[in-house]
Amino acid sequence: MSVAVRQDPALIETNPPLVPGRRDYHDLTEQISTIVEAKVYETPKKYWVTLSITSSIVVLLLSMLTYLAVTGIGVWGNNRPIGWAWDITNFVFWIGIGHAGTLISAILFLFRQKWRTSINRSAEAMTLFAVMCAAIFPLFHTGRPWRAYWLFPVPNTDLNMWQNFRSPLIWDVFAVNTYLMVSILFWYTGLVPDVATLRDRAKSKIRAWVYGSLALGWRGSARHWRHYESAYLILAGISTPLVLSVHSVVSFDFATSVIPGWHTTIFPPYFVAGAIFSGFAMVMTLLLISRWLLNLQNLITMKHLENMNKIMLVTGSIVGYSYATEFFIAWYSGDVYEQFTFWNRAFGPYWWAAWTIYTCNAFIPQIFWFKKMRTSLWVMFIVSITSNIGMWFERFVIIATSLTRDFLPTSWGYFHPTWVDMLTLFGTFGLFFTLFLLFARFLPMIAMSEVKGVAAVERHTFAPPEPAAEEVH
């Protein structure tokens, strides 16, 4: 056992334990497993009420998508010149949401940030659900979702040609599908030891079967753990460049075109920073809700929340800096079309949306410079909501303002969403929250094995001072 460095008692205030209260391993198992094992009436009523509301919204989403599929994409407000409207906005928005999950689970793992342990599982689940929501939009924007296999390089005789690999849209197909697959594998690998715990605690035949099958016969052997940790490290190692690549590829959809306002090299890092920012905001929203719904205050501590707020401050500032850079480069380039587009963005027909994003993404997160704000639950909840509103509008503004004013003034236009547009977007939120609520209830929302590992280390770090006699040697 490596000797853990003892925490200086004077610094406990600023660096509190991640698993407070020196609880033993069994308590941790109990607390996390009982959420999953509770009987229907034992789960708080507020949970079932929330779930029934969100699942009704899923029905709404399904009916909107059916309506679109049988009628055609004319039911959306997409027009000329704004052919890429809410569907691409929603796609980029949801993909971005997913990024925080991978960042927390992979990048913070590589940096050995122990505070990730109690939030990584739910953040990874959020990634999966967000990518699923995102995939809906390009799929239905094709107008013929049953032809979706044309997107993949499958030999077929009804098309008789291959995909155009010079187009960033096909890169997107590969990036998003790889991202979804890797996220599922990473999430499931992390889940296996915890599902094994549930299997071993199972009291009913159904539970023993379901969790037993998912656990693959995991028994916690030290030899297995060694390979397991190696595999986990590899998955984290490849997820890190992957997460950076996915939103970069998404930004190529715009950056490789020759539309003013899109044709910029800043897009990949700018999109990635925005994605992490919005994703962290969404993790914050979900964690604050589930922490309250399922009483997880001792596992998702203020330290976790404060750290996340710090990351939001950093990424929000990067996003703000990117906005400034975009304007500067538009001016500095001397390109009149570029200059017009940016002037139009801030003061044109979409000025209200543009100023929403500058306020929500660049200015509001700056209050996290103050510790009092960083540690206030209400403040962080509100900021997490405004950040997501801001980031949705960011994508909308990027897409709509460049298209709304074409090179020819005769083809200028304005986008009005239809009720189908609005209800579809609303419906994806229903799908997202439904999946998340089901996950939180039926799978261990907190990585038990990882939290126990942290608790084992903290047992030394935060051990009460030993008697003087023992400190001599």
Place this chain on the structure above:
Amino acid sequence: MPQFDIEQIKDKLGIGEDKVYAAMGSFTTPEELVKAGRKVREMGYTKLDAMTPFPVHGIDDALGIPYSKLGWVVIFFSITGTCLALFLQWYTGGLQMIKNLIPFGLSPYPLVIGGKPLFDFSFSIPIDFELTVAFTALATFYGLWITIGLPRMYHPSMNYRNAHRATDDRFLLVIEATDPMFDAQRASEHLRSVGADEVEVVAG
């Protein structure tokens, strides 16, 4: 409640009570386990294992568990992924010379779009990268389960009274019967002497 009826599986596999799997004992903290593991290994045992609810650091050295070579397997598949991506894009875009030799439905249909070349390394990079990552992830995932021999329905350690607590709060030490030094009586005594509780000779 166990997922499977263990007795039934044993019947099918022909495992009788006379066959011994190991001597097992349990500890309440990871530190005790590591200390005990080291002592047992110093006694000369080589076929040792532990069962723990989370990866215990130091146990690998204490029990002499070798490094995982999974990475070497995985990198082979990563390179395969890159090559496949390059081939896919080169074949579907640029391969025209042998067009007539390729079966119908698989033949490339060269499209000139925006005056871009039919194949170039530079535009193939995103998909090269994505497929490398996809192959790496799949190889890691399946490689892990194949390496450690899971999934499996039955393992003799399931016969240990407290096996279910190895995923909860107990740290088990295992001296396997395949060890040349193994003697059920002696191994149990050795486990007790290093401080193990609930020492049992496990059949299966």
